[in-house]
Amino acid sequence: xxxxxxxxxxxxxxxxxxxxxxxxxxxxxxxxxxxxxxxxxxxxxxxxxxxxxxxxxxxxxxxxxxxxxxxxxxxxxxxxxxxxxxxxxxxxxxxxxxxxxxxxxxxxxxxxxxxxxxxxxxxxxxxxxxxxxxxxxxxxxxxxxxxxxxxxxxxxxxxxxxxxxxxxxxxxxxxxxxxxxxxxxxxxxxxxxxxxxxxxxxxxxxxxxxxxxxxxxxxxxxxxxxxxxxxxxxxxxxxxxxxxxxxxxxxxxxxxxxxxxxxxxxxxxxxxxxxxxxxxxxxxxxxxxxxxxxxxxxxxxxxxxxxxxxxxxxxxxxxxxxxxxxxxxxxxxxxxxxxxxxxxxxxxxxxxxxxxxxxxxxxxxxxxxxxxxxxxxxxxxxxxxxxxxxxxxxxxxxxxxxxxxxxxxxxxxxxxxxxxxxxxxxxxxxxxxxxxxxxxxxxxxxxxxxxx
Amino acid sequence: xxxxxxxxxxxxxxxxxxxxxxxxxxxxxxxxxxxxxxxxxxxxxxxxxxxxxxxxxxxxxxxxxxxxxxxxxxxxxxxxxxxxxxxxxxxxxxxxxxxxxxxxxxxxxxxxxxxxxxxxxxxxxxxxxxxxxxxxxxxxxxxxxxxxxxxxxxxxxxxxxxxxxxxxxxxxxxxxxxxxxxxxxxxxxxxxxxxxxxxxxxxxxxxxxxxxxxxxxxxxxxxxxxxxxxxxxxxxxxxxxxxxxxxxxxxxxxxxxxxxxxxxxxxxxxxxxxxxxxxxxxxxxxxxxxxxxxxxxxxxxxxxxxxxxxxxxxxxxxxxxxxxxxxxxxxxxxxxxxxxxxxxxxxxxxxxxxxxxxxxxxxxxxxxxxxxxxxxxxxxxxxxxxxxxxxxxxx
Numbered sequence: 001x002x003x004x005x006x007x008x009x010x011x012x013x014x015x016x017x018x019x020x021x022x023x024x025x026x027x028x029x030x031x032x033x034x035x036x037x038x039x040x041x042x043x044x045x046x047x048x049x050x051x052x053x054x055x056x057x058x059x060x061x062x063x064x065x066x067x068x069x070x071x072x073x074x075x076x077x078x079x080x081x082x083x084x085x086x087x088x089x090x091x092x093x094x095x096x097x098x099x100x101x102x103x104x105x106x107x108x109x110x111x112x113x114x115x116x117x118x119x120x121x122x123x124x125x126x127x128x129x130x131x132x133x134x135x136x137x138x139x140x141x142x143x144x145x146x147x148x149x150x151x152x153x154x155x156x157x158x159x160x161x162x163x164x165x166x167x168x169x170x171x172x173x174x175x176x177x178x179x180x181x182x183x184x185x186x187x188x189x190x191x192x193x194x195x196x197x198x199x200x201x202x203x204x205x206x207x208x209x210x211x212x213x214x215x216x217x218x219x220x221x222x223x224x225x226x227x228x229x230x231x232x233x234x235x236x237x238x239x240x241x242x243x244x245x246x247x248x249x250x251x252x253x254x255x256x257x258x259x260x261x262x263x264x265x266x267x268x269x270x271x272x273x274x275x276x277x278x279x280x281x282x283x284x285x286x287x288x289x290x291x292x293x294x295x296x297x298x299x300x301x302x303x304x305x306x307x308x309x310x311x312x313x314x315x316x317x318x319x320x321x322x323x324x325x326x327x328x329x330x331x332x333x334x335x336x337x338x339x340x341x342x343x344x345x346x347x348x349x350x351x352x353x354x355x356x357x358x359x360x361x362x363x364x365x366x367x368x369x370x371x372x373x374x375x376x377x378x379x380x381x382x383x384x385x386x387x388x389x390x391x392x393x394x395x396x397x398x399x400x401x402x403x404x405x406x407x408x409x410x411x412x413x414x415x416x417x418x419x420x421x422x423x424x425x426x427x428x429x430x431x432x433x434x435x436x437x438x439x440x441x442x443x444x445x446x447x448x449x450x451x452x
Numbered sequence: 453x454x455x456x457x458x459x460x461x462x463x464x465x466x467x468x469x470x471x472x473x474x475x476x477x478x479x480x481x482x483x484x485x486x487x488x489x490x491x492x493x494x495x496x497x498x499x500x501x502x503x504x505x506x507x508x509x510x511x512x513x514x515x516x517x518x519x520x521x522x523x524x525x526x527x528x529x530x531x532x533x534x535x536x537x538x539x540x541x542x543x544x545x546x547x548x549x550x551x552x553x554x555x556x557x558x559x560x561x562x563x564x565x566x567x568x569x570x571x572x573x574x575x576x577x578x579x580x581x582x583x584x585x586x587x588x589x590x591x592x593x594x595x596x597x598x599x600x601x602x603x604x605x606x607x608x609x610x611x612x613x614x615x616x617x618x619x620x621x622x623x624x625x626x627x628x629x630x631x632x633x634x635x636x637x638x639x640x641x642x643x644x645x646x647x648x649x650x651x652x653x654x655x656x657x658x659x660x661x662x663x664x665x666x667x668x669x670x671x672x673x674x675x676x677x678x679x680x681x682x683x684x685x686x687x688x689x690x691x692x693x694x695x696x697x698x699x700x701x702x703x704x705x706x707x708x709x710x711x712x713x714x715x716x717x718x719x720x721x722x723x724x725x726x727x728x729x730x731x732x733x734x735x736x737x738x739x740x741x742x743x744x745x746x747x748x749x750x751x752x753x754x755x756x757x758x759x760x761x762x763x764x765x766x767x768x769x770x771x772x773x774x775x776x777x778x779x780x781x782x783x784x785x786x787x788x789x790x791x792x793x794x795x796x797x798x799x800x801x802x803x804x805x806x807x808x809x810x811x812x813x814x815x816x817x818x819x820x821x822x823x824x825x826x827x828x829x830x831x832x833x834x835x836x837x838x839x840x841x842x843x844x845x846x847x
Contacts, residue, residue, distance in 0.1 A: 034578070074671065
């Protein structure tokens, strides 16, 4: 018996504030005007995508003591722009990244419940954590959280928010104009939470929203992050975009679900995916090379090398050889507000490896950064992209992808017009939305309403 | 074309099904729709149809209550609400001219978050955003956050109240500094050097206060209006001082022209003390309105709603029940006492808002004191306020 075809889930990541986004392209539009967000969301909805995804960062990145100026800088408030996008779309899910460190559960729960009401049940929350004092300098709490506590706080934050979402059961509002009873229960929304990080009680003031709770995303890749996702999340925004790495991650995560009493289909794995799309495979390869060079200018290459070297390398020629001095392994990092620098756990070893790689291939600094950086996940003609994406999903490397175009706001248009119809022809992607809520699109059950 | 000098400004305050606690029981009310986007879109588009300057949207960090400080556990009134900033943003793409002024609470929230939220509302609405800042001394709302205890208060002149207002003034200062933390031309997209922004045009705000310190800059570029409108409701000396120090628009609640004159004088004096005498500050009168073409109908409606509520409704603001023409007379009289506009609180949103837009507005237009078309694309433009220079831009 052949396995039934899996249905693919697709989402659109609004181009972010890193060098994946090519702002120097003449077609690149505004990253802040609402018209850009509206165009992007409407394209995703036209293509019947599951949802739009917004990242967030609460302090502008710095490097070498200055605000990092080579990438797009500046973005809107997540909740506010998602609420506005609810007005220009009807079905598209609206996923926002919201930090559990520099917020409070009562306020975040109000905002997600409100967004869920105002979008008719389309909200999702990518729960992220941070602990750094650098970001904390913008908030009342400051940089207070030891790194090892960030998941314990995130877990308790989400648990508390869920208690608030569930504090209304959905049947409290009678609004009986004849008898004059608005609320069935004077204690609607009552909650008490006592824990290590939060000690709060009272009444939640937003009635139960269409989805009950927003769809929960998790994005961290650490052991703790994976366990958190297996226990709590509806979907994972992962970074394992190759077939083998994707399959390994997929198997790892799905095997963790049983101990939490969950089925494999209750947690979707949706890696970020970049792409280069052209009429032919050869043209797409050429485009991919060209975009990589746009993404890694000489100046960007030096800055990225600084992530490893942790030193000012501005005196080096990006078209020349790698520095022969070793990285500075001091605690204070030249780059602030960027999670990616933590990837390099042994900078001296990485530096040696890269020097050898560059010498063997006769690569300049810029060549090295281009080659060691992330190549587009999918490169090819519409037919190639449709086939490859389908293969990845059917081979359980993922349940779909969160596509990250490199041009704002039109970077998804061609994919919508040329690739999506091919996936629909294969019978692996919806031709019409079948439900109204994001949970419907993702095939996730609605949380049970606890009778009051 | 700017409005004639005698023109007055008109805003409407939206709160649930209306300000009378029994408003939800009127046949015209749609209490079951309160938590839908369509409900709010209908109200705001109706206000825009009447060419109003802006709408405010009430909010709070706990359930509504008829008590000053505590929950009331009543089940016969509307309870529960949606986040006002998100309501405003949800309706922004559906409207084109009207200002959107959600309530934000300064006491337990983050000025960094609110600054970028209102900046984003301004981007989404292309220059129509404002905020109405409110503090809370309610112990139950403090318990929703669990970060601090707020001692019980019973009068405005207690130290805890001064402290909450001082914190609110700091909050507004931080919110505004963050709006200015990007200069207008900070985004340069210089392909020659590869620089997206000019770092010299982004600024740390380095605010240090008793309740919070904020480094900056904002993550959101300077909004289209430069600084969205800041407004506050005030009933006493301490809040008058906040209006004088920090607001672009203050809402006050005089019961007659003499009281209006006295409050205006007090706020103007505080404005001088704060060194803001030269800065424009609109003072709007707040009035709760029952509006019908037949004067008897308005008072009868008020009596009917009071009977349904089981007690006469009292308000911090003067309650008016009468015809559009009578209300126009009252507004013009109060205008003569130094008010430049009014924020009307419809007793029943579904009835009194259309009565404002379709009855009062035409009456004011006939008298030549209200616009016949929107004359500006931004809320600052409608209020006759210039786009402010950036404090961090060197001359």
